[in-house]
Amino acid sequence: MATHAAVQEARGQAAGDPSIVVEGLRKSFGKNVAVDGLSFTVHPGEIFGLLGPNGAGKSTTLSIMAGLIRPDSGDVKIGGHSVIRETQRAQRLMGVVPQGLAVYEELTAAQNLDYFAKLRGIEKKRRRQEIEEILELVGLSGVAHRKVAQYSGGMKRRLNVGIGLLGRPRVLLLDEPTVGIDPQSRRHILDSVRRLAESGMAVVYTTHYMEEVEYLCSRLAIIDRGRVIAHGPIDEVRALAGDAVVLRLPFPRGVLDEAAKVESLQNTLPMPVEVTSGELRIVLPQGSRQAPAVIEELQRHGVPLDGMRLESPNLETVFLSLTGKALRDGKAAEEGAMA
Amino acid sequence: MTASIRQMGVITAHLIRKVAFNPAVVWLIAMPLVIIYILGITMHGLFSAEFTPVKPYRIVVALPEEAGFLVERISRAPKHFAVEEARDAQEARQAVFQRQADAAIVAADGDEPLTVIAPPGSIVLEMLAGVVQASLEQEAQQVAAAQPPVENGSREESDTGARSAGAADGALSAMPWEGVGSFEYFSIGLIVMFMAFASHSAMVHCVQDRSTGAYLRIRALGVTRAVYLGAGITSGMLLGAGFSLVMAVITWTLFRVVWGNAAAWALMTIAGAASVASLSFLLTALLPSDPKGVENAGGTVYSLLAFFGGSTVPLTIMPRWFSEIFSWLPNRKMLDGYLKIVKGAGVKEIEQELFGLAAAALIMLGLAWLVVMLLKREEV
Known part of the structure; x- marks a missing residue:
């Protein structure tokens, strides 16, 4: 906290003044409500996590915060400037890292940075210096003049993050910046984000990887179908799971009639049951003392118990116990496993 | 800004x-x-003024006597046209329909106008229409009489896409690709x-x-x-x-x-x-x-x-x-x-x-x- 306060002073901002204020954000596309009453604040030097499954409304939230989409109601203030009424002033204070690889593969990393720096209006002398700093930060100095098409997926992701840092923004919005990359590049990105926050940047980090949120963020909001289902410091949110534990066991496809079995279990057991990526997860809200009864039920359904384990509560447990479904869908979980 | x-x-x-x-x-x-x-x-060849076909086009004519000048004019270009006479307009049309001829020029007795029959858009149609029109104009100048040898009016036969002789030069000459x-x-x-x-x-x-x-x-x-x-x-x-x-x-x-x-x-x-x-x-x-x-x-x-x-x-x-x-x-x-x-x-x-x-x-x-x-x- 001492570091946090020092950073705030160094930036000339009154202690306690948030860099980002999101108030009652609501956005729907036709009948589909993408964001439903989202509110949170992020202070300088803080990393705020937006955790939710695919389609939860994270990217829409970021598009609204970036000033691209107008919300139906609510507002976002960046450094005190409304993205609705003072869009360009707010945008000047932020950097955005989209979920997709928003880089040009036919250009080099240096050329990519130069292009976006020109759009940002950074003058030539400062541009060169900033580009060198960013390349250093994301670990691409040695390959700065190689075409991005020749980069690995992780290197492209690092460049994607680097471009978001042009103009030394006070606020950084990251939309799932580590999807589908190797563990080394993921760690590099996470450490870079940490360092940026330590330098005083306010960061909003959206992901469906709960381990990233646990590693990076001090506070978070868990969202599902556009609604906040849990919000606050990470320990408080984790505590929402109470005594709950998750019983996990392999559930290989083809061994059992998966769909029928799961449906039968869901009807029989009075707790959330979910199958994701060949794994069966059952939340035990009252802790491990519920395990014997559940195991008995599993045996009655003919589910093999090999490899069964109980897991302590984490953010995924919270999500599972609050929504009855896994944080990641099968595809996302597989991507995470690959990474 | x-x-x-x-x-x-x-x-x-x-x-x-x-x-x-x-x-x-x-x-x-x-x-x-x-x-x-x-x-x-x-x-x-399509764009050249000196175009000659590989073989002369077979032209069947069914024209009244007073239009004989036309046959004579067309026959002056033996590398381009080989002219045959049909008994009547019907036979000339049939020759084109059955592909025994490349084109026909017909005119029944009386007031029926002169018509060139050929596949739509074909080279022979373009060439023949041009020649017929030029011949008609030349003849009209020479015979300064009240009754021209054939009517200068023209029409198109839509089923074969034949183009009238009269259309050949007038509007086409204004076309940009000419x-x-x-x-x-x-x-x-x-x-x-x-x-x-x-x-x-x-x-x-x-x-x-x-x-x-x-x-x-x-x-x-x-x-x-x-x-x-x-x-x-x-x-x-x-x-x-x-x-x-x-x-x-x-x-x-x-x-x-x-x-x-x-x-x-x-x-x-x-x-x-x-x-x-x-x-x-x-x-x-x-x-x-x-x-x-x-x-x-x-x-x-x-x-x-x-x-x-x-x-x-x-x-x-x-x-x-x-x-x-x-x-x-x-x-x-x-x-x-x-x-x-x-x-x-x-x-x-x-x-x-x-x-x-x-x-x-x-x-x-x-x-x-x-x-x-x-x-x-x-x-x-």
């Missing part, structure tokens, strides 16, 4: 660079040159066609930006939607115009195509590039998040336009109705405009085409903007 212009310049330069440095640009230039060469050689060589015609046609592809590639890149997230990033850097779209259209225009310039130089060097009045050419190129860029903008507005779809849609639309606009199939061999009903197409306006320019027209003579292209560009820009506002209305 200054920032917007700077941003538009940066994006425009980037889009042009992306397209111009793409290996596909070789295809974009090489492909039309090959096609021009092949069509220029093979279709040379008197133009095959290399000139196809150089213009193919440049008009591929200019659209060149222009469209810039707009495809704009849609790619949307799908990768680059658009979000660019917008978050303070670039407004209007500036971004403006840069896309400007890039499309500049790429189209640049392509035309490069191709004009190459076709002049390789095929000796003389492009005529420079000011007229420049205006026609700018207006043409504006119209194709606007059409591309309309296509991208309809498919804003589907780069492959936009690419394919462009390919299909521009190929169809090339056909109907006379780029790939010369209008010299198409039926007259065909060239008339598609004369409003922007690429056809460009074709007509360039054809006039290579024949020596100045700015004044191509005013109609320039206004047509400007109007087309404005209409498509307006439509595209409307579609953008409707389909992406949630965007700021």
Whole structure:
């Protein structure tokens, strides 16, 4: 906290003044409500996590915060400037890292940075210096003049993050910046984000990887179908799971009639049951003392118990116990496993 | 305002660079040159005044005695026509229908007008109609009598697509492609066609930006939607115009195509590039998040336009109705405009085409903007 306060002073901002204020954000596309009453604040030097499954409304939230989409109601203030009424002033204070690889593969990393720096209006002398700093930060100095098409997926992701840092923004919005990359590049990105926050940047980090949120963020909001289902410091949110534990066991496809079995279990057991990526997860809200009864039920359904384990509560447990479904869908979980 | 212009310049330069440095640009230039060469050689006869067929065309005539001068005139060109007489008009028609003859000239007794029967758009129809018309006019001058040997009126037989003799010279002589060589015609046609592809590639890149997230990033850097779209259209225009310039130089060097009045050419190129860029903008507005779809849609639309606009199939061999009903197409306006320019027209003579292209560009820009506002209305 001492570091946090020092950073705030160094930036000339009154202690306690948030860099980002999101108030009652609501956005729907036709009948589909993408964001439903989202509110949170992020202070300088803080990393705020937006955790939710695919389609939860994270990217829409970021598009609204970036000033691209107008919300139906609510507002976002960046450094005190409304993205609705003072869009360009707010945008000047932020950097955005989209979920997709928003880089040009036919250009080099240096050329990519130069292009976006020109759009940002950074003058030539400062541009060169900033580009060198960013390349250093994301670990691409040695390959700065190689075409991005020749980069690995992780290197492209690092460049994607680097471009978001042009103009030394006070606020950084990251939309799932580590999807589908190797563990080394993921760690590099996470450490870079940490360092940026330590330098005083306010960061909003959206992901469906709960381990990233646990590693990076001090506070978070868990969202599902556009609604906040849990919000606050990470320990408080984790505590929402109470005594709950998750019983996990392999559930290989083809061994059992998966769909029928799961449906039968869901009807029989009075707790959330979910199958994701060949794994069966059952939340035990009252802790491990519920395990014997559940195991008995599993045996009655003919589910093999090999490899069964109980897991302590984490953010995924919270999500599972609050929504009855896994944080990641099968595809996302597989991507995470690959990474 | 200054920032917007700077941003538009940066994006425009980037889009042009992306397209111009793409290996596909070789295809974009090489492909039309090959096609021009092949069509220029093979279709040379269609555009040449000294054209002679491999074998004389078989012409069956069923004419009254007073039209004997016509048979005599046609028979004066034995390399072009071999004339046979039929018993009556019915037999002459049948000969053409059964492909025993290439064309027929019939005139029943009395007031029935003279008619040339031949497959629509065929060379023999064009040639014979010209000869018949010229003969009629010459005869009319010689016989200064009240009753001409055959009626000067004419009609078309729609089932075979026969063209009247009277139509041959009058209106056709006003057609822009008259008197133009095959290399000139196809150089213009193919440049008009591929200019659209060149222009469209810039707009495809704009849609790619949307799908990768680059658009979000660019917008978050303070670039407004209007500036971004403006840069896309400007890039499309500049790429189209640049392509035309490069191709004009190459076709002049390789095929000796003389492009005529420079000011007229420049205006026609700018207006043409504006119209194709606007059409591309309309296509991208309809498919804003589907780069492959936009690419394919462009390919299909521009190929169809090339056909109907006379780029790939010369209008010299198409039926007259065909060239008339598609004369409003922007690429056809460009074709007509360039054809006039290579024949020596100045700015004044191509005013109609320039206004047509400007109007087309404005209409498509307006439509595209409307579609953008409707389909992406949630965007700021």
